[in-house]
Amino acid sequence: xxxxxxxxxxxxxxxxxxxxxxxxxxxxxxxxxxxxxxxxxxxxxxxxxxxxxxxxxxxxxxxxxxxxxxxxxxxxxxxxxxxxxxxxxxxxxxxxxxxxxxxxxxxxxxxxxxxxxxxxxxxxxxxxxxxxxxxxxxxxxxxxxxxxxxxxxxxxxxxxxxxxxxxxxxxxxxxxxxxxxxxxxxxxxxxxxxxxxxxxxxxxxxxxxxxxxxxxxxxxxxxxxxxxxxxxxxxxxxxxxxxxxxxxxxxxxxxxxxxxxxxxxxxxxxxxxxxxxxxxxxxxxxxxxxxxxxxxxxxxxxxxxxxxxxxxxxxxxxxxxxxxxxxxxxxxxxxxxxxxxxxxxxxxxxxxxxxxxxxxxxxxxxxxxxxxxxxxxxxxxxxxxxxxxxxxxxxxxxxxxxxxxxxxxxxxxxxxxxxxxxxxxxxxxxxxxxxxxxxxxxxxxxxxxxxxxxxxxxxxxxxxxxxxxxxxxxxxxxxxx
Numbered sequence: 134x135x136x137x138x139x140x141x142x143x144x145x146x147x148x149x150x151x152x153x154x155x156x157x158x159x160x161x162x163x164x165x166x167x168x169x170x171x172x173x174x175x176x177x178x179x180x181x182x183x184x185x186x187x188x189x190x191x192x193x194x195x196x197x198x199x200x201x202x203x204x205x206x207x208x209x210x211x212x213x214x215x216x217x218x219x220x221x222x223x224x225x226x227x228x229x230x231x232x233x234x235x236x237x238x239x240x241x242x243x244x245x246x247x248x249x250x251x252x253x254x255x256x257x258x259x260x261x262x263x264x265x266x267x268x269x270x271x272x273x274x275x276x277x278x279x280x281x282x283x284x285x286x287x288x289x290x291x292x293x294x295x296x297x298x299x300x301x302x303x304x305x306x307x308x309x310x311x312x313x314x315x316x317x318x319x320x321x322x323x324x325x326x327x328x329x330x331x332x333x334x335x336x337x338x339x340x341x342x343x344x345x346x347x348x349x350x351x352x353x354x355x356x357x358x359x360x361x362x363x364x365x366x367x368x369x370x371x372x373x374x375x376x377x378x379x380x381x382x383x384x385x386x387x388x389x390x391x392x393x394x395x396x397x398x399x400x401x402x403x404x405x406x407x408x409x410x411x412x413x414x415x416x417x418x419x420x421x422x423x424x425x426x427x428x429x430x431x432x433x434x435x436x437x438x439x440x441x442x443x444x445x446x447x448x449x450x451x452x453x454x455x456x457x458x459x460x461x462x463x464x465x466x467x468x469x470x471x472x473x474x475x476x477x478x479x480x481x482x483x484x485x486x487x488x489x490x491x492x493x494x495x496x497x498x499x500x501x502x503x504x505x506x507x508x509x510x511x512x513x514x515x516x517x518x519x520x521x522x523x524x525x526x527x528x529x530x531x532x533x534x535x536x537x538x539x540x541x542x543x544x545x546x547x548x549x550x551x552x553x554x555x556x557x558x559x560x561x562x563x564x565x566x567x568x569x570x571x572x573x574x575x576x577x578x579x580x581x582x583x584x585x586x587x588x589x590x591x592x593x594x595x596x597x598x599x600x601x602x603x604x605x606x607x608x609x610x611x612x613x614x
Contacts, residue, residue, distance in 0.1 A: 213294025230411025232316030244469020273302020334371025438521020461548025
């Protein structure tokens with residue numbers, strides 16, 4: 134984070150006593166009149182990134198709690214959760230892709246002082262998201278057991294995990310709405326609202342999870358399916374709260390009924406921008422699915438260990454996405470205000486802060502991997518699961534320093550509306566480099582799942598180097614949205 138001297142340098146009319154007051158304001162929500170395109174870049178990063186990081190920390194806490202409780206049900210339950218998450222990748226891909234477009238367009242309109250244009254973008258994006266999620270939900274409910282089988286799940290995993298998969302896929306609309314509405318809030322600069330939405334959703338999720346999994350008190354014992362029910366209730370509640378904030382218009386953006394009337398021209402622009410962004414995310418997500426399939430070929434213990442390791446890793450990466458999203462918002466608003474130099478400075482500074490954070494966390498993960506994984510591997514899971522989880526955590530966290538910059542740079546391209554550049558980079562890094570390397574290391578060099586983990590760490594590093602090269606060329610500064 135920026136130091137107190139940096140925070141104290143502010144624009145006229147935006148005076149604050151100091152660093153701690155700025156942090157308090159960030160959590161409370163910067164006043165609607167605050168202009169992120171003026172004054173201290175460090176202060177702007179702080180006001181945006183603090184709620185975004187806290188938002189992602191809550192998401193990380195849910196991820197860790199979820200795997201902790203599910204881990205007590207045995208490796209088949211953990212494998213079912215992991216494979217279903219791989220299928221949810223399609224929902225996440227579409228949701229993130231649409232939210233990237235929404236964030237970029239809302240940020241640009243906000244920088245241009247066009248609140249009506251920002252509200253129209255939000256309304257049309259939500260319409261698209263609803264249509265997509267309803268189709269995916271119907272297919273998921275009907276095909277859940279087959280989908281698990283196609284993912285390489287063993288028979289016990291299919292038998293015990295089909296209902297979990299049905300609930301998660303059937304209720305995907307809640308996930309989609311959280312992505313899209315929170316993306317709108319971030320683009321407008323209402324990061325604290327997005328934070329509260331996810332806090333509410335995950336607080337409910339964390340509280341209900343063990344109750345429905347183990348049948349505590351008056352709740353039924355649903356096993357692994359209970360985790361899906363709790364998740365869906367929590368996310369659905371959060372999505373309804375988010376929509377109510379948009380509808381009431383108490384922040385920087387106010388959506389009314391007229392903004393939901395289909396606008397063919399605007400929808401085409403959203404689809405054009407978000408379509409490339411969706412493919413960009415799909416490239417990364419699809420590579421993750423392929424890596425999971427490679428790991429699944431070595432048995433349920435390898436799958437469970439990989440899932441536990443990756444859930445712990447997400448505890449660090451999700452807050453880093455908060456910093457990256459802050460950079461994306463600043464880029465979009467600065468370009469809308471005609472200040473590309475400010476946008477570039479914000480990106481490099483956010484990348485540096487992210488590197489410090491992820492570097493420290495990566496060191497802790499590497500040194501204390503055995504103890505950390507031990508918290509989530511119980512007698513039901515077994516020593517083999519524990520060993521794979523430790524390898525996953527140690528190997529992948531070794532690439533955190535590079536990935537810190539890679540995350541910020543990728544999101545900054547997106548914030549500028551240049552979704553094509555990171556898409557091309559992702560194709561090269563993940564499909565033409567990471568997947569072939571993982572296959573060679575796992576099978577030809579006999580490294581098994583550990584070869585997959587090494588390939589992921591190498592890909593993280595490659596992504597950062599290539600992204601930095603293209604970012605310095607500066608073509609993103611001229612992108613129109």
